[in-house]
Amino acid sequence: MNENGQKFDGNKPRFSLIPNGVLTPVVNVLEFGAKKYSEGNWRFVPNARTRYFDAAHRHLDAWWNGQVNDPETNEPHLAHVICCLMFLLSSDQKSAPKICQHNWQEATASGDGHRTFVCSKCPAQKAVPHGEEIDHE
Incomplete structure (x- = not known):
């Protein structure tokens, strides 16, 4: 038995590379959406690819023009952008559910x-x- 612990995770994703504090606002935006619309509703939005592309750019434009937080959620516009991009990435994956x-x-x-x-x-x-x-x- 080896006295030093071992863990074979050399080729696994390193989630520790995610900057501290950035996931909480993203999850807050997802929670807001789950309460406002329903959990997982984003998967079934008609024409989602175009609508989330547009929404991401609206939030990015608001941030670019100096508005840090979204007035409805009081969460950072950039957290909304990340959510929109995650929805788009998910929809591009083969496992994305059909509408x-x-x-x-x-x-x-x-x-x-x-x-x-x-x-x-x-x-x-x-x-x-x-x-x-x-x-x-």
Whole structure:
């Protein structure tokens, strides 16, 4: 038995190269989107490639013109750009899911003022405030 510990990770990704503090705002933007739209909703946005390309450039333009944080989320515009680029990168990968034509079905009546809907064809979920109709896109 070797008294020195061993770990064979020489050819594995080094996540320690990611600069400290940059992932938290990105995750905050993803959390905001999950609450506003639904978790994983970005996978099913029609014409997503063009729309996330445009959104990334809008956030980049706002940052370039001196606005550090997005006024709606109060998170850095650059964190929004990173999210948009991650969505585009994911959509370019072979494992990217096909766009679903959602079949929304009400799943629960939550106590937070929202109704929860799930798609019977994919894992998408959507929260809709009580009294509002669900957008069937």
